[in-house]
Amino acid sequence: MQIRRITEADAKTVSELIRKTLEISNSTDYPKPMIEALVQRHTPEYVAERAAWTHFYVAEEDGRILGCGAIGPYWDKEDESSLFSVFVDPACQGRGIGRQLVETLEKDEFALRAARIEVPASITGLPFYRAMGYEYKNGKAVLDEERLYRLEKFTKKKEEPQADADSAKKLLQLIHDRHSYRGIYQPDAVPREDLQTIMEAGLAAPSGCNKQTTSLIAVDDPEILKKLRAVIDPPVGETAPALILVLTRRINAYRDRCFAVQDYSAAIENMLLAIKAVGYESCWYEGHITDADRIGWQMAQMLGVPDEYDLVCMLPVGKAAAAIHPPRKKPFEERAWFNRFGG
Ligand SMILES: Cc1cc2nc3c(=O)[nH]c(=O)nc-3n(C[C@H](O)[C@H](O)[C@H](O)COP(=O)(O)O)c2cc1C
Structure with a gap:
């Protein structure tokens, strides 16, 4: 040809x-x-x-x-x-x-x-x-x-190698700077544009066999937030001006392999990074809302979520009004090696 x-x-x-x-x-x-x-x-x-x-x-x-x-x-x-x-x-x-x-x-x-x-x-x-x-x-x-x-x-410009290196550094810095924020949020509304940017980052995540089993609902309506907060007990993220709720469908990727958990986990991490990148804080609240109290299920009922979806995680979105306390992470050598377990 x-x-x-x-x-x-x-x-x-x-x-x-x-x-x-x-x-x-x-x-x-x-x-x-x-x-x-x-x-x-x-x-x-x-x-x-x-x-x-x-x-x-x-x-x-x-x-x-x-x-x-x-x-x-x-x-x-x-x-x-x-x-x-x-x-x-x-x-x-x-x-x-x-x-x-x-x-x-x-x-x-x-x-x-x-x-x-x-x-x-x-x-x-x-x-x-x-x-x-x-x-x-x-x-x-x-x-x-x-x-x-x-x-x-x-198109590429001569100065781009430096620009590329700078943006790679910024991305890595962002990954290391992300931490769970559990403090008070400033009351300012999060613009829809920012919520959409964050959700788009979530939907851009990989998914097993591209089954795209994760769906999202952003809630920024104060009345709906109030109703949702009423069932979140003990309260978490209660001052956040917006919440992103993560829904999953247990669709098999192939044969009996279902990667829905991995799919929504990848989407959540993308969103946590995007939240940080656009200037907000958040926390991956999954344990709180999926235990015996079935808080996620109650929230799903309020939002008209069909039965085949599970509401598995809640991400508050808002500007921090308090300090962030990064937890200690184990040293590299304790968890990662080259060529063989234990190095
Ligand atoms: C699957 C999963 C479930 C989580 N559920 C909760 C939760 O219910 N409540 C909470 O406060 N944090 C929750 N977290 C956040 C972790 O506690 C947090 O990521 C961990 O302590 C490390 O801190 P870092 O996010 O600041 O690195 C969850 C994280 C993951 C990955």
């Missing part, structure tokens, strides 16, 4: 490829009228017009065009570029053609001159671009008016 620049003669074939892909691949994620409008728009003339102001490539094998993609300036900017029209023939998807196309686009002069590359990604294409290192623009996982996700990638 070779990737080459489009020629005038390819416009019709490329238009057909795009239309077919829209109808087969994208139609699972978009309503029919929307797909029809896009199909109408992608005429050979539209492809030729786009190729006139972008660098438009096609992936060709044995004389057949199997994919296409373009890169051009982002709103006429010299230092920002955008990917456009990345499509792979539905019959050839999964062969790495999309990856090769995007890698080619990222080596194009429009990419090399840019500090940032944006992609308007379809719902269908989202996992692909995320795997290619594109992040949600401004950290927002939202669809725009065309039902596209705005993703972006910042």
Whole structure:
């Protein structure tokens, strides 16, 4: 397979490829009228017009065009570029053609001159671009008016090795600074945006066979918080302005192996780190709410949680109003070794 620049003669074939892909691949994620409008728009003339102001490539094998993609300036900017029209023939998807196309686009002069590359990604294409290192623009996982996700990638700059080392240090510092906070919280409400960021970090955790058995409910309504607090006995996290409640479903990952506990544990740790990263404190309250009093179950009843879910953990979220008391951790040599147990 070779990737080459489009020629005038390819416009019709490329238009057909795009239309077919829209109808087969994208139609699972978009309503029919929307797909029809896009199909109408992608005429050979539209492809030729786009190729006139972008660098438009096609992936060709044995004389057949199997994919296409373009890169051009982002709103006429010299230092920002955008990917456009990345499509792979539905019959050839999964062969790495999309990856090769995007890698080619990222080596194009429009990419090399840019500090940032944006992609308007379809719902269908989202996992692909995320795997290619594109992040949600401004950290927002939202669809725009065309039902596209705005993703972006910042291209490497010379000073980045230092920047990378600094962010690695910050991340490690954050891991070591996280500790259970059981003191009083400041009463200030936690913005929804922060709660969403924290929950997104939880949902980004790994899960056995990707079964994604963990679900979350954030509670920030003072009335509901009051009702929940009434059943938390002895009281914990009672001054926190928000709670994140962790739900799990015992779905088997494969055969009789259920990794639901591992799944929600990974999600909780991600959230504890995210909570710290955005400036709040928390504590993993699981023992308190899952013992014989069945506090978690009572909370689940109040929140309308279906029977197949268990409410297993509560994370308060808020700014600390008191000091944090880190517990002593055993020394490294007592718990970790190289090559053999006991070192
Ligand atoms: C599975 C699990 C359950 C926990 N349940 C509770 C709990 O019910 N109440 C509580 O105060 N802390 C609870 N914790 C927090 C631990 O006590 C805490 O993580 C531990 O003492 C270490 O302190 P650190 O978090 O500051 O590193 C729990 C932690 C885990 C991992």
